[in-house]
Amino acid sequence: MADGSISGSLIALFLYDVSDEIRLEELRTRLKAPPAGREPIFRQPAPEYVQFEKPPVIEAISGLSFGDDSKLSGRVAYYEYGVASVTLERAFQGTWDEIVDLSAQWMNAPEMEQKAAGFIRRRLEQGAPALVNPYAKHLSEDYYIIYMRDLGVRADVLIRECGEHIAQIVRGERAAFSAAERAEILESRMSYYERDLLVVGWTAALIHDTPEGAAPTIQLLEYANTQLLDFRHYDAVLTRVLSDVYRALDKGSGVLSRWRMARRAERLNTIRLDIRGLTERVDRSIKFLSDMFAARLYRMAAQKIGVPDYRTLVEQKLESANELYRFMMDRFYQGRAFVLESMVVIILIIELVFLFRGEK
Numbered sequence: 001m002a003d004g005s006i007s008g009s010l011i012a013l014f015l016y017d018v019s020d021e022i023r024l025e026e027l028r029t030r031l032k033a034p035p036a037g038r039e040p041i042f043r044q045p046a047p048e049y050v051q052f053e054k055p056p057v058i059e060a061i062s063g064l065s066f067g068d069d070s071k072l073s074g075r076v077a078y079y080e081y082g083v084a085s086v087t088l089e090r091a092f093q094g095t096w097d098e099i100v101d102l103s104a105q106w107m108n109a110p111e112m113e114q115k116a117a118g119f120i121r122r123r124l125e126q127g128a129p130a131l132v133n134p135y136a137k138h139l140s141e142d143y144y145i146i147y148m149r150d151l152g153v154r155a156d157v158l159i160r161e162c163g164e165h166i167a168q169i170v171r172g173e174r175a176a177f178s179a180a181e182r183a184e185i186l187e188s189r190m191s192y193y194e195r196d197l198l199v200v201g202w203t204a205a206l207i208h209d210t211p212e213g214a215a216p217t218i219q220l221l222e223y224a225n226t227q228l229l230d231f232r233h234y235d236a237v238l239t240r241v242l243s244d245v246y247r248a249l250d251k252g253s254g255v256l257s258r259w260r261m262a263r264r265a266e267r268l269n270t271i272r273l274d275i276r277g278l279t280e281r282v283d284r285s286i287k288f289l290s291d292m293f294a295a296r297l298y299r300m301a302a303q304k305i306g307v308p309d310y311r312t313l314v315e316q317k318l319e320s321a322n323e324l325y326r327f328m329m330d331r332f333y334q335g336r337a338f339v340l341e342s343m344v345v346i347i348l349i350i351e352l353v354f355l356f357r358g359e360k
Contacts, residue, residue, distance in 0.1 A: 010102060015086075015229050017135065021081065022131055030129065033058065061119070100174055104174050146205070
């Protein structure tokens, strides 16, 4: 089997955080995109509520060329929570060693990222009115998927006989790994039937399945990466906001500084509540209520690429923002109380002065 011919597709995902929100129906009209479908299509029959709450706007891509003159196809997906995802795909056929080389080349090709960035920039210019609070700079994320058509062998046999090649493909490296590192790479894997296989890495994944079985897996890997990108964005925003607040607190604690603190505190709390609302919208954008395999697949992929880590960072910074808000408001109230008390004392002194003058 190690010397046999393999066919499939190399898939690159380039994701961009472009705005707080995308008004999907308005964007669909402006881009003349087709009506929404039900995505992802799960492996087992599932009721209607197992789907995206608001399906992304999808546009097809064709006719792009790669450095070796191969043709790229794919699609663009625009998600309601402000992420645009460009998927580029090219077919392949060859031996395991050839696929290892292709994977390494595919993951280290800046030309593709440039093509994706240029394409999405042009499309966003056309759909700009549908973007809510568009960002001047787009945070980006990339991920790679190597899809292999079913070779007719069980997943455990594939791992046993071709595990070294699979590890190299997932990491995009040509050199052989140590036994311990190979075991670590292959540990994050799942199968539903005895012949399908998913191996997930932090920058790439390998899928061995039928085209129909691979489609929802690719969709869920893309969705996990959109979440990672969003939480990276919120982490960066909160880091910047908290740094500004700490600098403001360091400037002084006089009465006037405390009086101005209410405005800064309200701005901080507004940002905190906005981000809390945005993260909740990302969480509820897709449901897995009756497809437990899809839910487990998503959790494994999200864990591997780092979604829970960034989510934890965001939650910690949201809590810090909440504590800072309370602290700043306490100082404001203390400052206001001091001013009011001072005014009362001044009024009493003035009244006493007039009282004593009147007695004379």
